[in-house]
Amino acid sequence: MRPAPAAVVGLALLLMASVPSLAYVPGGAEVNGRLVPRHWPADRLPLSFKVNDRPLSLLPNLAANSALAPAIEGAMQAWSAVTGFGIRDGGSVPTLNPGLDGVDLITFADTPQNRDVTHNLNAATLSFWVVPTGEVVEADVVVAAQTAWATDGRPGVFDVQEILTHELGHTIGLDHSPIAAATMFPFSGPGVTLRRTLETDDVAGARALYATSPSPDRGTITGRVLTTDGISVFGAHVLATDAGGIPRVGALTARDGSFSISSLPAGDYQLYAEPLDGPMTPDNLDGAFDEARRDFQTTFAGGTAPAAVHVTGGGVTALDPIRVAAKRPAINPMLVGWVTGAPTISLTGGPAAIAPGGAGLFALLGDGLKAVPASGFLFSGSDVRVGTGIQRSADGRAVFLPITVRPGAKPGARNLYVTGPTERAALSGSLEVVAP
Ligand SMILES: [Zn+2]
Numbered sequence: 001m002r003p004a005p006a007a008v009v010g011l012a013l014l015l016m017a018s019v020p021s022l023a024y025v026p027g028g029a030e031v032n033g034r035l036v037p038r039h040w041p042a043d044r045l046p047l048s049f050k051v052n053d054r055p056l057s058l059l060p061n062l063a064a065n066s067a068l069a070p071a072i073e074g075a076m077q078a079w080s081a082v083t084g085f086g087i088r089d090g091g092s093v094p095t096l097n098p099g100l101d102g103v104d105l106i107t108f109a110d111t112p113q114n115r116d117v118t119h120n121l122n123a124a125t126l127s128f129w130v131v132p133t134g135e136v137v138e139a140d141v142v143v144a145a146q147t148a149w150a151t152d153g154r155p156g157v158f159d160v161q162e163i164l165t166h167e168l169g170h171t172i173g174l175d176h177s178p179i180a181a182a183t184m185f186p187f188s189g190p191g192v193t194l195r196r197t198l199e200t201d202d203v204a205g206a207r208a209l210y211a212t213s214p215s216p217d218r219g220t221i222t223g224r225v226l227t228t229d230g231i232s233v234f235g236a237h238v239l240a241t242d243a244g245g246i247p248r249v250g251a252l253t254a255r256d257g258s259f260s261i262s263s264l265p266a267g268d269y270q271l272y273a274e275p276l277d278g279p280m281t282p283d284n285l286d287g288a289f290d291e292a293r294r295d296f297q298t299t300f301a302g303g304t305a306p307a308a309v310h311v312t313g314g315g316v317t318a319l320d321p322i323r324v325a326a327k328r329p330a331i332n333p334m335l336v337g338w339v340t341g342a343p344t345i346s347l348t349g350g351p352a353a354i355a356p357g358g359a360g361l362f363a364l365l366g367d368g369l370k371a372v373p374a375s376g377f378l379f380s381g382s383d384v385r386v387g388t389g390i391q392r393s394a395d396g397r398a399v400f401l402p403i404t405v406r407p408g409a410k411p412g413a414r415n416l417y418v419t420g421p422t423e424r425a426a427l428s429g430s431l432e433v434v435a436p
Contacts, residue, residue: 025184025252026209027127027175028134030288033255036134038127038173039209047171048090049076049141052107058096059108059143063150063157071151072106075164078183078198079172083206087168098126098140104171106164110145118144122188123163125170139171148190155191162188162195174205178237178280179247180336181351181413181429186284189349194432199413204249204263219264219311223319224257225273227296227326232257235292237276238322239415239428240269243308245381246412247429252276252289257321268308270380271301273322274426278334296324297423331368331420333427339363339400351432356383357407361391361400362431368420370396376419377401379431383409403431411435 026037040047051072052058062068069089076087095101096109098117107114118124123143129136141164143149148157169184177184183195183202198206207215221240225233238259239250248269251259261271275294276282282292300306301322311317337347339361347363354360364377374390377399387402413429 025175025177025285025289026205027170027173027286028288029131031132035254035288036132037209038129038134038136040172041135044136046080046086046088047104048088049104049106049171050090050093050095052096052105052109053092053094054109058110059145059149060110061145061148062108062160063148063152063154066149066151066160068108068151068160071161072164074161074196075168078165078196079168079206082198082203083172083210084212085210087172098142100128100138102138103140104138105140106143107140108143108145114142114145117142118146122147122158123167125167127171127173136173141167141171153191153193157190158188159191159193159196162193165196165198169202169205172206173209174202175286176280176284177201177205177250178274178276179239179250179413179429180279180427181247181432185350185429186280187349189347192348192350194350194353194434199429200248200263201250207263214314215263217266217313218262219266219313219315219317220260220262221264221269221271221309221311221317221319222258222260223271223301224321225253225259226257226321226323228323229326231326233273233293233296233324235276235282235289236273236296236324237428238271238273240264240271240309241380241415243268243381244410244412245379245383245414246410247380247415250428252292264311266311266313268310270306271309271319271322272298272306272426273324274298274428275329277329277332295328296326297329298426299324299424325423327423329368329423329425331366331372331418331423331425333364333366333369333416333418333425333430335365336416336427336430337363345398351413351430353432353434354403354405355436356405356409356411356433359402359404362403364399364401364416364427365397366418367397369399369418371420372399372418378417378419379403380415380417382406383433384414384431405433409433
């Protein structure tokens with residue numbers, strides 16, 4: 001039996017911003033100093049969402065010839081494949097608006113209430129859940145009627161399957177991830193379909209919430225992030241990047257500075273701790289990390305000569321603390337895209353995508369880039385090279401990097417590392433090598 005409405009005290013409104021203007025992070029609440037993750041109880045699985053019954057007539061800005069049913073099905077499949085339980089299309093209902101009414105709903109309806117819920121955003125998920133257990137009672141997804149949509153990935157408009165894949169991640173209990181390539185990254189752009197497919201960070205999040213037994217071929221890294229004075233750093237993003245330069249799974253530190261990164265395939269990793277100082281900030285999370293510390297500099301485990309951290313299947317690798325300088329970063333890369341023809345820059349909202357063997361002029365915007373020498377821009381791994389002939393905007397806020405990708409490069413995201421005279425910053429998962 002479901003709890004009475006009075007018992008439902010948590011209401012999470014998880015939003016997706018529309019324009020650039022894994023650590024997977026479980027959603028939830030802090031109870032007695034501990035994050036209680038939001039999750040569905042086993043007796044509510046598999047999940048079944050009903051779709052309001054007149055989507056085509058109620059979503060005014062849907063491109064002609066769009067096919068909503070396969071888009072919905074594709075988004076459900078993405079998570080069904082990794083959670084160990086199914087997410088099903090439970091048929092249609094006349095219900096137009098979200099609310100605690102016993103129906104897990106996906107609505108496309110253009111109603112005043114739905115316009116209020118999504119406001120200036122592309123979609124919103126409302127989760128009704130119980131504190132302190134974290135058990136979800138109901139989840140409703142609202143797709144914004146005021147946004148222009150299509151289902152074929154055409155340029156210039158947003159993709160229904162991509163947004164639903166993201167929102168369904170919220171419905172199972174995930175909050176936003178700071179990795180730009182992750183499906184749960186809070187920002188996207190028109191014409192982008194990359195997040196129809198999950199990254200390993202998203203998968204790790206689903207596994208952490210629902211896997212009944214640990215995978216024997218995957219391991220865990222644990223550790224703490226402290227300032228050089230030994231103070232615990234709360235809300236640092238710690239990211240494990242594999243030997244090929246692909247960011248795999250991240251985590252946010254707890255109040256005591258501790259982190260645990262699970263679901264890592266056996267192998268060698270580099271780890272770094274970075275502040276949530278943009279593009280994703282604590283404002284993009286649903287409250288538990290409001291007091292995250294942001295005035296520290298991105299620091300690798302092992303310091304300036306990053307150590308390889310070895311993970312064995314089924315094992316736990318305990319690291320020495322990552323000690324960060326408690327100083328507000330002066331270098332802060334924020335947005336990426338491509339120079340598509342002078343003077344046009346096309347910012348992506350998420351990662352910039354490129355095929356193996358591809359080349360392009362990668363645009364980077366942010367703070368403090370003026371102080372960074374040409375040799376200070378590097379991508380993780382060895383597949384992506386920054387060539388000579390870096391260009392800069394007159395105000396120094398933008399840098400244009402001629403990059404080439406090795407023809408045999410493994411598909412997956414890469415991090416951009418930006419190293420100035422006295423500090424280093426990272427833009428996690430900001431380039432995605434995609435299979436052609
Ligand atoms: Zn979101």
